Amino acid sequence: MKHLGAILWLTGLSGAGKTTIAHNLDQKLQTRSYPTEILDGDIVQI
Helix, strand or coil: CCCCCCCCCCCCCCCCCHHHHHHHHHHHHHHCCCCCCCCCCCCCCC
């Protein structure tokens, strides 16, 4: 896996569609064999 690392940080109001955008982008990147991980603040809690 010789990919360079990157972070895409989506910010905005609640209900603005950030999670939808993240999941759509995740699917597109995975179809191109890029490893991805989504950290959603609604799911990941301290």
